[in-house]
Amino acid sequence: MSERTEVGSLGEFGLIEHLTKNIEFHNASTLQGVGDDAAVIDHFGKQTVLSTDLLLEGVHFDLSYTPLQHLGYKTVAVNVSDIYAMNATPTQILLSIGFSNRFSVEALDEFYEGVYAACARYGVDLVGGDTTSSQKGFVISCTAIGEVAPDQYVKRTGAQKGDLLCVSGDLGAAYLGLLLLEREKRIWMENPQIQPDLEGEKYIVGRLLKPEARKDIIEFFAGAGIRPTSMIDISDGLSSELLHLCKGSGVGAMLYEEKLPIHDDTRAAAFKFNSEATACALSGGEDYELLFTIRQDDFEKLGNVNDITVIGYITDAEAGVQLYSKGGNKYPVTAQGWNHMGNA
Amino acid sequence: MSERTEVGSLGEFGLIEHLTKNIEFHNASTLQGVGDDAAVIDHFGKQTVLSTDLLLEGVHFDLSYTPLQHLGYKTVAVNVSDIYAMNATPTQILLSIGFSNRFSVEALDEFYEGVYAACARYGVDLVGGDTTSSQKGFVISCTAIGEVAPDQYVKRTGAQKGDLLCVSGDLGAAYLGLLLLEREKRIWMENPQIQPDLEGEKYIVGRLLKPEARKDIIEFFAGAGIRPTSMIDISDGLSSELLHLCKGSGVGAMLYEEKLPIHDDTRAAAFKFNSEATACALSGGEDYELLFTIRQDDFEKLGNVNDITVIGYITDAEAGVQLYSKGGNKYPVTAQGWNHMGNA
Numbered sequence: 001m002s003e004r005t006e007v008g009s010l011g012e013f014g015l016i017e018h019l020t021k022n023i024e025f026h027n028a029s030t031l032q033g034v035g036d037d038a039a040v041i042d043h044f045g046k047q048t049v050l051s052t053d054l055l056l057e058g059v060h061f062d063l064s065y066t067p068l069q070h071l072g073y074k075t076v077a078v079n080v081s082d083i084y085a086m087n088a089t090p091t092q093i094l095l096s097i098g099f100s101n102r103f104s105v106e107a108l109d110e111f112y113e114g115v116y117a118a119c120a121r122y123g124v125d126l127v128g129g130d131t132t133s134s135q136k137g138f139v140i141s142c143t144a145i146g147e148v149a150p151d152q153y154v155k156r157t158g159a160q161k162g163d164l165l166c167v168s169g170d171l172g173a174a175y176l177g178l179l180l181l182e183r184e185k186r187i188w189m190e191n192p193q194i195q196p197d198l199e200g201e202k203y204i205v206g207r208l209l210k211p212e213a214r215k216d217i218i219e220f221f222a223g224a225g226i227r228p229t230s231m232i233d234i235s236d237g238l239s240s241e242l243l244h245l246c247k248g249s250g251v252g253a254m255l256y257e258e259k260l261p262i263h264d265d266t267r268a269a270a271f272k273f274n275s276e277a278t279a280c281a282l283s284g285g286e287d288y289e290l291l292f293t294i295r296q297d298d299f300e301k302l303g304n305v306n307d308i309t310v311i312g313y314i315t316d317a318e319a320g321v322q323l324y325s326k327g328g329n330k331y332p333v334t335a336q337g338w339n340h341m342g343n344a
Numbered sequence: 345m346s347e348r349t350e351v352g353s354l355g356e357f358g359l360i361e362h363l364t365k366n367i368e369f370h371n372a373s374t375l376q377g378v379g380d381d382a383a384v385i386d387h388f389g390k391q392t393v394l395s396t397d398l399l400l401e402g403v404h405f406d407l408s409y410t411p412l413q414h415l416g417y418k419t420v421a422v423n424v425s426d427i428y429a430m431n432a433t434p435t436q437i438l439l440s441i442g443f444s445n446r447f448s449v450e451a452l453d454e455f456y457e458g459v460y461a462a463c464a465r466y467g468v469d470l471v472g473g474d475t476t477s478s479q480k481g482f483v484i485s486c487t488a489i490g491e492v493a494p495d496q497y498v499k500r501t502g503a504q505k506g507d508l509l510c511v512s513g514d515l516g517a518a519y520l521g522l523l524l525l526e527r528e529k530r531i532w533m534e535n536p537q538i539q540p541d542l543e544g545e546k547y548i549v550g551r552l553l554k555p556e557a558r559k560d561i562i563e564f565f566a567g568a569g570i571r572p573t574s575m576i577d578i579s580d581g582l583s584s585e586l587l588h589l590c591k592g593s594g595v596g597a598m599l600y601e602e603k604l605p606i607h608d609d610t611r612a613a614a615f616k617f618n619s620e621a622t623a624c625a626l627s628g629g630e631d632y633e634l635l636f637t638i639r640q641d642d643f644e645k646l647g648n649v650n651d652i653t654v655i656g657y658i659t660d661a662e663a664g665v666q667l668y669s670k671g672g673n674k675y676p677v678t679a680q681g682w683n684h685m686g687n688a
Contacts (some may be wrong), residue, residue, distance in 0.1 A: 076379060143394075232380075
C-alpha cells in the first residue's frame with residue numbers, strides 16, 4: 001500500500017462502484033446483482049438456503065495480525081461453510097461493511113481482493129450489500145444464499161442411534177494458530193524490535209487466517225451417493241457442535257479420543273504451549289470442518305477418502321455424550337467452544 | 345424495564361432461544377427457520393429478491409431518543425422497503441445484532457418486540473441471524489428476502505421519456521423530526537431539568553422513529569394492473585434518489601415544486617426551524633416512500649388514490665434533472681441526500 005486514497009474522495013456511491021466494478025457472476029440464477037434496491041435470483045425447482053454472520057473487529061478478528069485480504073477471504077469462506085453444512089451449494093452472497101476513516105480505499109481494495117478470490121473459489125456471486133462509516137473499527141456482515149434439490153438439505157436434527165459420527169479434515173489447528181499470534185502480538189507490543197517467530201507454524205497460522213469451507217466434501221457426498229443423516233460445521237469447537245447435534249437429534253454419542261484427527265504440526269504446537277492436543281481439538285474454534293453422521297450402510301461408500309475420519313457413533317440420548325479416552329476411561333463431553341457472548 | 349437480566353446469565357445459545365421462542369411463520373415457503381446452520385426456503389416458480397442493511401449506533405440511530413422497540417420495527421421496515429421498491433413481496437428476514445454489556449436481556453426483548461411487530465405487519469418470517477458481543481455500541485444487520493413472479497420485478501433503470509414521475513405519501517417529515525430530536529437532545533444535555541418539548545410534533549417524530557414501508561402501494565399496483573417502469577425507495581432524499589433513477593435509466597426529469605407532497609405539520613416544523621419545506625422534501629432522508637415512474641397510459645389507473653402524487657415527468661437525458669420552482673424558474677437538481685460516507 002504505497003498510495004492512500006481517502007474514501008471521502010469517492011463518496012459512497014463512487015466507492016460502491018469502485019469496489020464492485022470487477023464483479024463476475026458464476027451462476028445463471030443471478031439475474032440482478034449490485035446496483036438496485038435488491039438483488040434478484042431465479043430458481044429452477046430448487047430450495048433456497050440462507051445463512052448470515054456478523055463479524056466485529058476486536059471480537060472476531062484482530063487487524064494487527066490479520067491481513068485484510070485474508071479477512072475478506074475468510075468472511076466468505078465462513079459464511080458458505082454454513083451453506084455446505086446444509087448439504088447445499090452456495091450461489092450468492094450479500095456483503096455489508098462499516099469502517100472508520102482510518103481505512104483507505106487501498107485497504108478496502110485488499111479486503112475485497114480476498115472476497116473476490118473466495119467468490120471465485122466457491123463459485124458464488126456477490127449480489128448486494130451496504131457500505132457505511134463507523135465511529136470505530138471494522139464491521140462485517142455477510143449473508144450467503146445457496147440452493148439444494150427439494151428436501152435434500154441436511155439438518156442437525158436427523159442423527160439416529162447406530163449412525164457413524166464423522167468429521168472432515170483435522171481439528172484444533174486454528175485455535176493454536178490464534179494462541180501463537182496472540183503471544184507474538186504481546187511480545188511485539190512489549191518490545192517492537194522483536195520480530196514475530198512464526199518459523200514452522202505456517203500450518204496452524206494458515207488454518208486460522210485462511211480457512212477453507214469444505215466444498216469438496218459436499219461434492220464427494222453427491223458423487224458417492226451419500227446423504228448424511230445430520231450435519232453441522234465446526235465453528236465453535238467439536239464439543240460444542242457435537243452437543244448441538246445430539247440435542248437437536250435427541251440422541252447421545254460416543255467419541256473416541258484416539259480417532260480425533262489432529263495434524264502433526266498441531267500436536268507440536270500444543271506441546272510448545274503446554275496444551276493437550278485433544279483439548280484443542282475438542283474445544284478450539286474456527287476449524288470450519290464438517291461434523292456429520294451417516295448410516296452404517298453408507299460406511300463402505302466412504303471408500304479411501306483419507307480426509308474423512310469416523311470418530312465415534314450415535315447412541316441413545318440416555319447414554320449422554322461421552323468421550324472414550326486413550327486411557328480407556330469415559331468422560332462426559334462439555335461445551336467449551338468459543339462463546340463470544342461470554343466475553344460480553 | 346424494572347428488571348435487568350444480564351445477557352451472560354443466558355449464554356449465547358440460551359439468548360437465541362429466548363429471543364426466538366415466540367417466532368411465528370407467515371409464509372408456506374419457510375421450510376426451516378432459526379436453529380440450524382442456515383434457513384431453507386421453498387419456491388413455487390417465483391424469483392427471489394434480496395436486500396441488506398447495516399445500521400450502527402451513533403451513525404444511523406441515537407439510542408438517547410430512539411426507543412428500542414421502535415428501532416426494531418424500523419430495522420425491518422427499512423429493509424422490506426427495498427423489497428417493495430422492486431415491486432416484490434418480502435417473505436423472510438435474517439437479523440444479526442452485536443451489543444455491548446450495557447444491554448440487558450430486557451433491552452433486547454424490547455428491540456425484538458418491535459422486530460416481531462414489524463414481521464407481523466409485513467408478513468415476513470425471521471428465519472436466521474447471528475448474535476455477538478460488541479466492544480461498544482449496538483450493531484444491526486438485516487437481510488430481507490422477497491419473491492416476485494418471473495421477470496415482474498421493477499428496477500431503477502426502466503424509466504422512459506414521457507413517463508409520469510410519481511411519489512407515495514409525503515416528504516421531508518422524518519428529516520425535521522431528526523432536527524427536532526437533535527435540538528431537544530442538545531437542550532437536555534445542557535440542562536437536564538428541561539423536559540423535551542415535542543408538543544404538536546408527533547407526526548414528524550413518528551415519521552423518523554417509526555416509518556412504514558409502503559406495502560399498500562405494491563398491493564395497489566397489483567390490484568390496479570400497474571407495473572411501474574422504474575422504482576426506488578427514498579432513503580437518502582428525493583433529489584438523490586431521483587438522480588439515481590435518471591442516471592440508471594439514461595433519462596432526465598422535470599420536477600414541479602408546487603406538486604411536492606408535504607404534510608402541514610412538516611411545513612409548520614420547517615417554518616420553526618427557519619428551513620424551506622421544499623428543501624426538506626428534496627434533501628431530507630429516511631422518508632421510505634416510493635419514487636416511481638409509470639407510462640402515461642396508466643395515469644387513469646391511479647384513480648382516486650390520494651396517497652400517490654404525480655410530481656413531474658421524464659425527459660431526455662440532455663434536458664438534465666430539473667426543478668420547476670413555484671416562481672417559474674428552473675434549477676438543476678443536485679444530490680443533497682444524507683450521505684453517511686460524508687461523515688466518515
